[in-house]
Amino acid sequence: MVDIEPRSRRDRYIAICKPLHYGTLLGSRACVHMAAAAWATGVLNALLHTASTFSLPLCKGNALGQFFCEIPQILKLSCSHSYLRELGLIVFSVLIGCGCFVFIVVSYVQIFRAVLRIPSEQGRHKAFSTCLPHLAVVSLFVSTAMFAYLKPPSISSPSLDLVVSVLYSVVPPAVNPLIYSMRNQELKDAVCKLVS
Template identity: 80%
Template sequence: MCYDRYVSICKPLHYGTLLGSRACAHMAAAAWASAFLNALMHTANTFSLPLCHGNALGQFFCEIPQILKLSCSKSYLRELGLLAVSTCLVSGCFVFIVFSYVQIFRAVLRIPSEQGRHKAFSTCLPHLAVVTLFLSTAAFGYLKPPFLSSPSLDLALSVLYSVVPPALNPLIYSLRNQELKEALRKLIGLYFQKHFRTIFCCRAFRM
C-alpha cells in the first residue's frame, strides 16, 4: 500500500508502468508466499514442543508467546530464533515503509496548493496510522519483558494488532471511493424509505 502511495504521488506519470497488473500480482504472490512460509515454520515448530503446564491459553487464539509459556522443553529456543527472523523481516518492511513515506511527505510539501496537500495527506495518513498501530502493538506484544505480561494486557494487545487493523482497513479505504459512498447513501435511503412506508401503512390500517 505504501508503494502504491509512493508511486501515485512521487511518480504519477509512471504509475501504469510500475504498478501494472503483473507487478501487483507479483507483489501479492510474494506477500502471500512469505506469510505462508513464516506461518508454516512457526506452526511446525510449535507442534513439536512438549507442553507440561497444561493446555489452557488465556487468549482467543493460539498465539505463539502464550504457547511458549506452556512448554517445559529447551526446544523453545528454536521458536525464539524463528521469532527473531520474523522480527528482522518486519523491521525490513518497516524501514521500507518509513523510507517511502519520507519521500511521499517531501513530495507533498512541495505541492503549491493547500487543497492538493490536504488531499495527499488525507490519503496517506490513515494507512500510516493503521500500519503504526499494527506494528507497534505486535512488536510490544511479542518483545515485551516477562514481568510486564498479564492476561488482560496480552488480550488487549492481541485484539489491537489482530482485530482492529483488518476492521479499520475496509472503513478507511472503501469509504474514500465516491461510487461506494453513493451506493451506501442510496442503500441507507432505501432502508429509511421502506421503514417509514411500513410505519405509515400500519397507522393507515389501524385507522
C-alpha cells in the first residue's frame, strides 16, 4: 500500500481504496474544486439564513440565553409568522447536511471494505487509526446539531440548549487538531514523557 497522508476528509476514500491512483484522481485542481464547492455551499447557506433572520421583527426583546446567535433562539424572539420562511431554510439545511452525512457513510463503508482486505495487521491498524477518530467527530457534530435543531420544544431548556450548541459548534473544531496531532509520533512521545 502506498503511504499517502490524506489532505482532507473527502480524499480518504481515494487514499485508502485507490492509493495508486491518488495523484491522478486528486490533483491540485480536484482539491481546489472540492474546497470551492464546500466554501460556496457554506457561504450560500449562511447568507440565506442571515438575510431571513435579519428580516424577522423581534417583539420579545433582543437578549438570548446563548453565547452566540443561534437561529432557533432568535426564532423564539420573533412575533411574526414569517418565521416559516426560516424554518424552510432550516429544513433545506438539514437536507443538505443529511446528504453530506449519507455521502460520508457510503464513503466509509467502501473504506472499511477496502481496509479489511489489507493483508497486513499494521496496514489495517494505520488505516483505521486515520478513519475512526474522524468518524467519531463527524458523528458527534451531526447528532448534536440534529438534536439542537430538530428536538421538540417540550424538552427545550436554556441550559440544555447551551450544552448542545457547545457540543456541535465548539467541540468538533477543537478536537480535530488534537486528533490529527496525536498521530504524530514525536508528539505522542512528548505527551507520554509529560504524563510519566
